Amino acid sequence: DVQMTQSPSYLAASPGESVSISCKASKSISNNLAWYQEKPGKANKLLIHSGSTLQSGTPSRLSGSGSGTDFTLTIRSLESEDFAVYYCQQYNEYPYTFGAGTKLELK
Amino acid sequence: EVQLVESGGGLVQPGRSLKLSCAASGFTFSSFPMAWVRQAPKKGLEWVASISSGGGGTYYPDSVKGRFTISRDNAKSTLYLQMDSLRSEDTASYYCARHFHYSSYTPFAYWGQGTLVTVSS
Numbered sequence: 001d002v003q004m005t006q007s008p009s010y011l012a013a014s015p016g017e018s019v020s021i022s023c024k025a026s027k028s029i030s031n032n033l034a035w036y037q038e039k040p041g042k043a044n045k046l047l048i049h050s051g052s053t054l055q056s057g058t059p060s061r062l063s064g065s066g067s068g069t070d071f072t073l074t075i076r077s078l079e080s081e082d083f084a085v086y087y088c089q090q091y092n093e094y095p096y097t098f099g100a101g102t103k104l105e106l107k
Numbered sequence: 108e109v110q111l112v113e114s115g116g117g118l119v120q121p122g123r124s125l126k127l128s129c130a131a132s133g134f135t136f137s138s139f140p141m142a143w144v145r146q147a148p149k150k151g152l153e154w155v156a157s158i159s160s161g162g163g164g165t166y167y168p169d170s171v172k173g174r175f176t177i178s179r180d181n182a183k184s185t186l187y188l189q190m191d192s193l194r195s196e197d198t199a200s201y202y203c204a205r206h207f208h209y210s211s212y213t214p215f216a217y218w219g220q221g222t223l224v225t226v227s228s
Contacts, residue, residue, distance in 0.1 A: 001168075045218075091214050
């Protein structure tokens with residue numbers, strides 16, 4: 001199985017700051033990587049697919065980069081709606097696997 | 108608007124069975140692969156099963172293979188997950204999800220809000 005190592009597990013930041021979340025795959029997954037946002041009481045939201053393609057509705061202050069084994073989610077100019085839990089997921093091969101998640105909290 | 112509404116969760120004893128349902132609307136259900144993803148309490152996400160648009164292809168991780176069965180009724184726009192021989196480690200919220208595109212080798216574009224399954228004596 002492809003192991004997805006996500007870091008950090010916890011991140012505290014202030015509105016207006018920029019943050020980055022790393023996701024590393026145990027083997028190459030090409031660009032078959034997605035990022036999701038989890039918020040209490042809401043359905044999980046697909047933010048980015050194919051490593052760097054923004055899903056419709058995702059604000060342009062979010063960006064994804066990387067291919068192969070190393071990927072990064074960057075959020076510029078944090079807004080209040082960005083404080084949530086973020087997961088990466090590989091869909092290059094079965095079984096699909098997720099990172100352990102990064103909780104982004106208000107400092 | 109795409110809507111996925113899960114039902115059928117509850118408290119069940121170890122070794123027993125439970126069947127979850129997911130009612131879909133807002134898109135052509137028969138055109139898209141579907142999936143189940145679960146999240147144990149205070150844990151991360153785990154993919155549980157996927158099914159092709161026509162239902163002929165099903166995929167599972169080893170943790171549930173042989174115990175769980177994913178199926179669909181395209182006429183009713185409903186997805187199912189039959190869970191047999193349940194274990195305490197199957198305790199989780201179960202989410203219905205629609206794959207992004209016509210292939211199941213795609214991410215999950217839409218998610219339901221989940222139904223909680225608790226396996227305990």
